[in-house]
């Protein structure tokens with residue numbers, strides 16, 4: 216990859232791009248040239264270190280990497296997850312019922328809509344109160360027990376769309392094996408009125424099964440009856456045998472399939488908490504928004520294709536400027552969990568070091584992704600964004616309209632949302648800094664001025680949508696999914712496995728009996744020392 220003509224051309228082009236301030240001064244149409252409206256989102260990518268030629272070269276690289284062919288292959292259900300020999304078909308989860316996607320000769324869209332209509336029935340019964348707990352009371356609290364993709368997506372969307380939530384239902388998400396997590400939730404709910412959704416693609420995940428057992432024990436110890444279990448426990452999974460073995464009736468299981476990656480699963484039965492919160496119509500709107508973006512991604516020419524553009528800008532920074540991280544900064548409190556959700560989507564997908572053929576890559580792959588809502592972040596880490604020695608490309612997101620009616624908050628929020636990318640791009644020169652300090656005596660001025668200089672030329676994208684609603688949220692999430700996909704193609708990695716999470720799990724399984732039985736196995740002196748310390752300190756504390 217890094218020896219291709221497109222790659223080499225980009226490598227020598229880096230030095231040719233003037234600072235952004237200059238580019239804006241010389242081109243009054245820069246915003247028009249480098250912005251795009253699609254799927255309810257205005258994306259301004261003009262505050263990037265790019266010229267028209269940069270974009271041409273980046274699109275050459277995308278073409279050389281075979282992005283167009285790979286997009287087709289994904290949508291058609293080819294087994295592009297090569298290490299697991301699986302298709303990658305989260306896009307089939309949002310197809311209309313009259314469309315078809317064939318996998319091994321079977322139309323998977325039929326399965327998708329069969330499960331959607333089962334979800335529909337369940338959702339309306341729970342929301343209307345027709346679904347009753349073991350004492351005949353309706354459900355008030357839904358506790359989703361899952362981790363990773365079986366937690367982050369539904370949790371992020373339920374929170375993001377809380378405005379649309381049916382207000383007599385409350386949602387809780389338990390993921391961590393740390394018992395504190397479930398204990399705190401169980402303290403807030405009543406067994407009579409609580410519905411537990413055990414969400415796990417594999418239904419073998421230690422955290423989820425442990426938490427689910429704890430929830431069931433709590434239910435039975437607090438007045439719940441064995442006959443009542445089916446009224447209070449449902450499973451969202453691909454693994455019917457394991458669901459049965461756990462004791463959940465398959466009638467209460469909402470199914471999905473191995474061609475849905477965990478981090479791409481919120482569109483499947485894993486989205487049941489979303490549907491319970493905003494209703495099935497809202498959930499279908501979310502799917503429709505993702506479908507809008509799928510269509511855009513599949514059909515728009517690369518030059519006007521938002522996921523491709525954002526992906527290639529990311530490649531530009533990661534590989535040709537060697538910037539390590541990428542910040543996602545929603546100026547929308549409802550998107551509080553969006554960066555955290557994207558961490559799994561992006562870092563589990565593209566945190567890879569071998570190419571598809573198993574050879575070590577000689578180029579950088581996925582960046583560190585992180586972020587917090589604005590304006591909070593401004594009062595925490597933006598100092599580094601503006602004046603630190605490292606450059607962090609940012610995505611700023613904001614709604615034009617708020618979903619509340621409190622005072623002038625939204626204008627202030629938007630002013631900040633607009634000012635930060637401007638400040639990052641423009642910076643402040645030494646002369647400007649000195650001019651601002653003109654009231655000071657010259658020696659004080661020159662002592663202070665360097666601290667007030669902002670280098671500027673720091674890149675960002677701004678994404679603006681009307682107001683946060685299911686449809687545009689669906690488009691936004693799918694935008695990032697496809698961006699990650701394109702980058703994985705360019706980096707020639709398999710974005711769809713996650714083998715890097717295995718080793719730690721295996722070692723934890725080896726250490727657990729040592730902690731329970733008090734014997735130390737074979738470890739390096741650091742790990743052995745820590746185990747010994749924990750065991751002896753625990754004994755002392757328990758005395």
Ligand SMILES: O=P(O)(O)OC[C@H]1O[C@H](O)[C@H](O)[C@@H](O)[C@@H]1O
Pocket residue numbers: 362363364365414415416417418419420423477478563713716
């Ligand atoms: O849904 P589950 O099978 O319980 O998996 C939950 C999570 O577990 C693993 O650690 C994977 O790295 C994640 O990709 C996955 O989302």
